Amino acid sequence: MSALLDAVREGRVRDVPGLVKPLDAAERKAELAELKALRTEVRSWGWDRWQGRIRTLDALIVAGAGCLTGAAATVAWITARDLRDGDRTPVGELVDLLAGREPGWLGDVAHRLAARASTAELDYPLIESLAGLARCAMPTTEPVVRGWVTAIGHRHALRHNLLGDRHTPVMVPRLFEAVATPVPLLWYDDPEDPGQWPQALVAVVEAGVVERPVMVTGCVERLLRTGRPGELKFFLSLLGALDLTEGERREHIADWIGMAADAASPVAGYAQGVLSELALSGALPHRALADMSASVLFRPEKKLVRAQLVLLGKVLRAEPGAAGDLLPVVAEAFGHEDTTVQERALKLVARHLSHVDPALYEELAKRAGLLSPVHRDLAVAAFGELSASAASGAYEEILPPVPTPVPMAPAPSDLAELVEDVTALITSGRGNVGNDWSPPLGTAEFERTLDGVVRHAHRDRTALAEGLRETVADIPPSRPVGGDGDARFRPTGFITVAAAVLGETPTGSPPSLEPSVERPACGHQALRNVLLARLREAAGRLARAEALPFLLATPTWVTGTLDTDVLVDRLAEYHRLGVDAGPLDFAQALIRLPRGADPAAARAAAALGTPEGDRLAAWLLGDGVTAGSVVGTRPPSDDQEPGGQEPGGHRAFPQPLAWLGRPKRDRWMPCYGHRVPEDALWMSVLPQDRDVLAGWLEAETRNALKEVARTAGAATWLLSAAERDGPAGPALHRALACALVVPRAEDRLAAVDALLVLAARGDLNGRSLGGELAGLLIEGQGKANRLTDSLRTAAATGAYRTVWSVLRAALPELLPPVTGAPRRPEAPGTRTAASPVAPSPVAAGSDAASPGGSARHGAIRPGLGELLAVAADCVERCRDGGVPPGLVEFAGRGGSSQAVRQAGRLLAALRTGGDHSTP
Structure with a gap:
């Protein structure tokens, strides 16, 4: 060595x-x-x-x-x-x-x-x-620049190091070009401290080490590229420390306008301040100011909008001749969603109308038709008959088209295609239905593939077994499907069915292929247990080589619904072939049938002369069906085990479905971090009982309301529920109310879609939903600003009457009470004080007088003004009547708060509108 x-x-x-x-x-x-x-x-x-x-x-x-x-x-x-x-x-x-x-x-x-x-x-x-x-x-690559910053960035010697380092002239310009700003630059607490980066970089400029235009232009271009809040704050601090001259500000006018239009709020505010100084000094051309205003006036930050209107007013007072350039852009704010902005813009235009020519005057008057009706009197005073003639046409509610049912495609008839489908489900993990980490599986994939395996096994089991042999062999005992050895990832689902075709039981699967009766931990698991039990029942019959030509429960529609005549025909074929129906398969088929008595189909079923035909006939005549639902009619006591019976005490369902016969238990463990991958597949278990499903899945949405859920998608199942049949009862409206106020914007958007679909199908109960929403806000489980965002989004699609039907029911409980005023009567069956209270029945258009002068007013709920603004906007467009209880008293309390102003606007719109029926 x-x-x-x-x-x-x-x-x-x-x-x-x-x-x-x-x-x-x-x-x-x-x-x-x-x-x-x-x-x-x-x-x-x-x-x-x-x-x-x-x-x-x-x-x-x-x-x-x-x-x-x-x-x-x-x-x-x-x-x-x-x-x-x-x-x-x-x-x-x-x-x-x-x-x-x-x-x-x-x-x-x-x-x-x-x-x-x-x-x-x-x-x-x-x-x-x-x-x-x-x-x-x-x-000067980006990593090298970061290394230079780290090497030179000693706080107490930073200025000295920067001035003495030979690489400073080439490294400093690269600070503004880096995709990610070096983190040490952001470690400062006082931008005025000479020992920290902003002031140290200014010292570099003052010493001539880096040219000032390079630093200024670098900061401006970096702010235009946007970035994280800390990065933007640093470059804003550096610009402030550089103290730009008027010449430098004028040189970057186009950049400031771009920032004011599209940048993050702090950057836009800084750019607006720079442009304001230039405008008031006469250095900003009027056309440039108009371009800037056109963007700023429609930013969401009200502070920026108000500041822009103030700036325009100052410029117009100083230069009345600028009215021709600036008033058209001010008039664009007549269509702003905030009526306060509309009012400010209208008053500003009215003050300077004397400086415009007749053509512009007429154009401004036409735009006055965009104003809210609450400002119509002021507009008439400013423009005369021109604004009064801008009347809107008849209102038409715009709702999405009712979803068209999509038929289920038949099972694959080609053996090679079926083998390919089964193999894809197993190898991808999508066929492993039994765990939370499997990729999503659609209803059509699940049902068509399972039915296809049964049909081909009946037709030519040997050929099917040969085709699936390699797929099953590729699942080694040391690597269970869907996981890395954890027992939770044992092979389940389609690998069990495929192995049963070969007469085998795959390593790691349950020793019995009979349907499992394990106690579910949550609603999601209970629904998955039904799916797994159906797979195991089919696998058990295949393993025993029983004659099974097809499955009874395969739906005829992708929603999971099974047509009654199709089931009658399938039972007739079973009878002809002498095949016994699988208990779970037949029970699932019954639950998938459309609700409602069908005497003709019942007679056809009874004519079969089989136990299944007799039971189907009884089912179709209403036996065991209560209020359109097959489950959840009577909750057992806490210590009572589910009896596995249909409502009404008739024949028992198999055990996996008997769990569905018991209402959801609130003491179930919540599904923390669940990602809800199988909404449609779950819905296919009970396609005619969406309110019952809502009761089971509501916990997921309520967890998201409490910010317990760690992943998005807690409300996506609502859209699937809205597209299905069955009563849209209290549970569905309660879950929808929760989803409309959850923290995640994507979940709220899914809830808005569900709301609109329910309304389009005529299934939305505005009074019920409004009462639930009011209760959530009263209990502090939701925030008014989230509800405002959801309802404004729904209204913006054209569903103003639908949204108003919800708000009209919610507002009576959200308006602050007036001490001394008569107590509003409660409707029978309303909630207690600890729960959302349903609005009491009051005559439409009630204008009760406000209490006497000794009455005291309650505190205004945060966000109430925004909700009232959405309500007023809806009524002004749909011209629907019906004054909610308490609105007259609240609007008459006086004051300058937004809530009181919007209450007055809503009341005026209701008094001038019609009295139309709501959805």
Whole structure:
């Protein structure tokens, strides 16, 4: 063993340069082979040798770099992940050993190191040293810039380091070009502190190290690219510290306008301030001010909108001749969603109408038709008959089209196609229905594939088994489907069915192929248990080689619904072939039938003369069906086990479906972090009982309301429920109310879609939903601003009357009470004080007088003004009548709050509108 290899193995990194330098090319090549072998050996060293491992790796880096001759190979060795234990690099020893190489080679190595994104930041000291030895340009890749910032950024010496570092002139401009701002730049608490980055960079400019235009332009361009809040704050602080001159501000007028239009709120506010100063000094052209205003007036930040209107007013007072350029853009705010903005814009236009020509006057008058009716009197005063003639046409509610049922495609008739489908489900994990981590599986995939396996097994079991043999063999015992050895990921679902065709039971699956009766932990698991039980029942019959031509429960529609005549025909074929119906398969088929008595189909079923035909006939005549639902009619006591009976005490369902016969238990464990992958598949279990399903799945949405759910999608099932049949009862409206106020915007959007579909189908109960929403806000389980966002989104689609039907029911409980006023009567069956209270029945258009002067007013609920604004907007458009109880008293209480102003606007709209029926 050589002295060099001994030193490397022992980790004597300081000795390595002296041992490598005397070696010639042949000796270095020989040593390199030994070093590579040692490198492989070190990989196998255990953690008990971690200290020696670190020292040996450092020595390996130096020795290998010294023995290699090519620049690319040297860089690959230095940056190798297995050699960089702890990301350490022995910079001094490397520089000592490589210093004797050619300058061109050293520069090549430095630039190659700089191009390695994963290590360049840590290797900055080495890169700087090699570039210095090569006397070449310093690399300025983004990782190198970050390394420079870290190396130079000592707080108490930052200014001195920046002014004295030879790389500052090239590195500082790169700070503004980096995709991600180096983190140390953001570590400051006082932008006025000379020892922190903003003021230190200003000192660099003042000293002439970096030209001032480079710094100013860099800041402006970086703000235009937007970024994280901390990054934007830093560059705004730097601009403030630079104290821009008027010339510098004028030079970037187009940039300020772009920021005011599209940048984040703090940046837009800064740009608006700069442009305001330029406008008031006469340095901003009127057309540029108009372009800026057209964007700012429709930003969501009310502070920016108000400031812009104030600026326009100041400019118009100073230069009345600018009215021709500025008033048209002000008039665009007549269509703003905030009536306060509309009022400010109208008053501003009215003050300067004398400075416009007749053509512009007429154009402004036409735009006055966009104003809310609450401002119509003021508009008439300003424009006369021109604004009064801008009357809107008849209102038409716009709702999405009712979803058209999609028929279920038949099972694959081609054997190769079926085998391919089964294989795809098993290998992708989508067919592993029994765990939460499987990819989503659609109803059509599940039902068509399962029915296809049964049909082909009946037709030619040998051919099907041969086609599936390789698929089942590819699932080794050591690697269960869908997981990495965890027992929760045992093979379930379609692998069980496929193995049953071969007469086998796959490793890790339950020993029995009979339907499981395990107690579900939550509603989702209960629904999945039904799906798994159907798979196991089919697998059990296949394993026993029973004659089974097809399944009874395969739906005829993708929603999961099964047509009655189809089931009658299937039972007739079973009777002809002498096949016994699977208990669970037949029970699932019954539950999927459309609700309602069907005497003709009942007679056809009874004519079969079989027990299943008789039961189907009784079912179709209403036996066991209560209020259109098959489950959840009478809750058992807490200590009572489910009896597995249909409502009304008739024949028992199989055990997996008997769990569905019991209402959801609130004491179930919530599904924390559940990602809801199978909404449609769950819905297919009870396609005619969406309110019952809502009662089971409501916990998911309520968890999201409490911000318990860690993933999005807690409300996506609502749209599937809205598209299905069955009563839209209290549970569905309660879940919808929760979803409309959950924190996640994507879940609220899904709830809005469900609301609109329910309304389009005529299934939305505005009074019920409004009462639930009011209760959530009263209990503090939801925030009014989230509800406002949801309802405004729904109204913006054209469903103003639908949204008003909801708000009209919610407002009586959200308006603050007036002490001394007559107590509003409660409707029978309304909630207690701890629960949402349904609005009491009051005559439409009630304008009861407000209480006497001794009455006191309650506190205004946060966000009430925004809700009232949405309500007023809806009524002004749909012209629906019916004054909610308490609105007259609240609107008459006086004051300048937004809630009171919007209540007055709503009351005026209701009194001038018609009295139409709501959805």
